Amino acid sequence: MLYIVPTPVGNLEDITLRSLKVLQEVDFILAEDTRQTKKLLAHYKIEKQLVAHHKFNEYKAAEGIVAKLQSGINIALVSDGGTPGISDPGSILVQACVKAAIPVQTLPGATAFVPALINSGFPTDEFVFTGFLPHKKGRQTKLKQIAQEHRTVILYESPYRVIKLMEELKNVLGSERRISVSREISKMFEETVRGTAAELLAHFTKKEPKGEFVIVLDAVWED
Numbered sequence: 001m002l003y004i005v006p007t008p009v010g011n012l013e014d015i016t017l018r019s020l021k022v023l024q025e026v027d028f029i030l031a032e033d034t035r036q037t038k039k040l041l042a043h044y045k046i047e048k049q050l051v052a053h054h055k056f057n058e059y060k061a062a063e064g065i066v067a068k069l070q071s072g073i074n075i076a077l078v079s080d081g082g083t084p085g086i087s088d089p090g091s092i093l094v095q096a097c098v099k100a101a102i103p104v105q106t107l108p109g110a111t112a113f114v115p116a117l118i119n120s121g122f123p124t125d126e127f128v129f130t131g132f133l134p135h136k137k138g139r140q141t142k143l144k145q146i147a148q149e150h151r152t153v154i155l156y157e158s159p160y161r162v163i164k165l166m167e168e169l170k171n172v173l174g175s176e177r178r179i180s181v182s183r184e185i186s187k188m189f190e191e192t193v194r195g196t197a198a199e200l201l202a203h204f205t206k207k208e209p210k211g212e213f214v215i216v217l218d219a220v221w222e223d
Contacts, residue, residue, distance in 0.1 A: 001074045002065075002097050004090060006109025009081040009212075010186025012043050014110050020044055022107065027073040030065070032089055036080045053077065058089045062096040069102045083111045087131040087156055112185050113154045116214035119192045120152075120180035123219045127152035133165070146217065147172040153217040159183075159209040166204060169217075170197035178218040184211035 003022045008014040023029060024046055030053035031037035037050055053061055069075060077084045077093060083106070084090030097104050117124055128151050133142050146153050157165050162181075169179065179200055182192045189211065193203055 002069055002093065002102060002104045003074065003076040004084050004094070004104065004106040005076045005078050006083040006107060006111065007037075007040055007078050007081055008186065009110050009112045010184065010190070012040060014186055015040070015044075016107065016109050019107055019109055020046070022076055023048060023078075025074070026076040028075060030075060030077045030093075032079040032084075037078055040078075053089060053093070055089050058092045062093050065093060066096050066100045066102060069097065070100065081110070081112075083109060086111055086113075086129075110186070112212065113156070113214050115185050116180070116182035116192070116216055117152070117154060119182055120194070120216040120218075122152045122178070122180065122216055124152065126219070127154060129154045132156045132158075135161075139168075143168055143172050149217075150220045152219045155215040155217075157213045157215055159211060159213065162209040162213055163201065163204050165215065166197050166201035170201055173197055173217070177220065180216040180218075182214045182216070183209070185214065187211070 003026060005019050005022055023041070028049040028051055029037065031050045032054050034050040034052050041048060065075065077090055079088035079090065082088060085094060094104055113129060117127060128149055130146065130153060133139055133155065175196055175198060177196065178194065179197055180192060180194045181200055184190045193200060195203065
């Protein structure tokens, strides 16, 4: 069995009891960053072998992991925080397991965009999760698609590109569409700021962006 185990995006107490049980019982754990996962395991006094599984080796590693699973062992996959496969490594391995008829269980748990979406106050009945935009090729095309989307849109962004993104959104969205920006979700300095792209650009120009960001764009309602 391959277990997809969500881990906290901030506060270590956000992990579920079931996730802890699985991490204690599997034969070993695949971790996006073994250093980060060691901190989580140490906090809960779990001793388990860790194997690095990240975007640079997930394609090559999938076949070998499938072979280990076929031998009868149980493996857990975790990311640095949140649910593996959501803007983190995981989907390639799940596809390989499905193809090989290996059972996969995805545990419910932390995902950064859900609290950010709820905190935004924007419509939640329909939304589009875009994740990280391309850094260069295809970025402008994606931004134009987002500008034409009428449902609530959710993006991820690093602190180093938040100002650039606000400048781009100001150009493609105009002056009316509302935006909610949440950072450091479930951490000590968690913050949500709301406004137009121009207002948020002014805010983050004065206040240096820090932490991981989730950007939520309000839905557009047609008459």
